[in-house]
Amino acid sequence: METDEGTRWLSDAEQRAWRVHLEVSKLLTHRLERDLQPFGLTMNDYEILVNLSESDGRRMRMSDLAAATLQSKSRLSHQITRMEKAGLVRRESCEADRRGLFAVLTEHGWTTMREVAPHHVASVRRNFVDRLPPEALAALTEALAPVASHLHAERGRP
Template sequence: MAGDDTSSTRWLSYEEQQAWRAYLRAHRELQVALDRDLTEFDISLPEYELLSMLSEQDGDRARMSVLADLVVQSRSRVTHTAKRLEMRGWVRREPTPEDGRGVALALTPAGRRLIESAAPTHVHSVREHFIDLMTPEQLSVLRDAFSEVRSHLVPGARPEDEIA
């Protein structure tokens, strides 16, 4: 297994360790804050993200596999999330007309109303807890840095994929 030879390990410097830990803590705390701010809508951040991505697709529908890629979750996790959303009447599963074997998720009118109601609160939360804390230069550095990380982790990903 790679990394077993500690004599060749490039340990993190103090500054690198501080940057890594700051990222981990901030990422987790940000997710908690964004999730908390959605509680008035009785929806979690992962559920909101799935509905949001679905609302941006043509016809408010997408294959489950496409949604899994968009929200960077396993297909089984997306299936579980979709089941919870379906029980609330916010989405419905449909066979894909392209091949009949796949499953698509479609936003219902109730789901559309929910995402449109929750979106202003979510955007305010993203601004309050992240965007407005940064200078334009810091945001640019973050965008470039995480684009680089994503390019390494997802070879062939196009920059426009990050916007979706």
């Protein structure tokens, strides 16, 4: 459907697809977040732990971590402060750039990551992966890849 202004409104099928995507995204995020609560973690905490655990030396520049987690530098700074108080991460100065800071996974953070990861993966499997037959999962991956590609490209713009 098109208006006089040229807006391409969503068809009924497009509207259903969009709405189910939003519903699944919200419900799945809520469920995964709830499953992390017994460990005292949020999804943001977990995402930071994953990024740090997969980085060389289990450390990342704060600016790179902010970009990887799609958080503002200010928001990430508050998040890291909270995680520092919990003993999960620490900040270290960057020798090469006196203004730069690293977020570093502590031994406690690494232990926490190793403890929580199997529970998180089980939750992802129980609430998402195992709900779809393998061919639907493959089709979903293929269908969403161009959207992810487009959005990654858009991030590169100022």
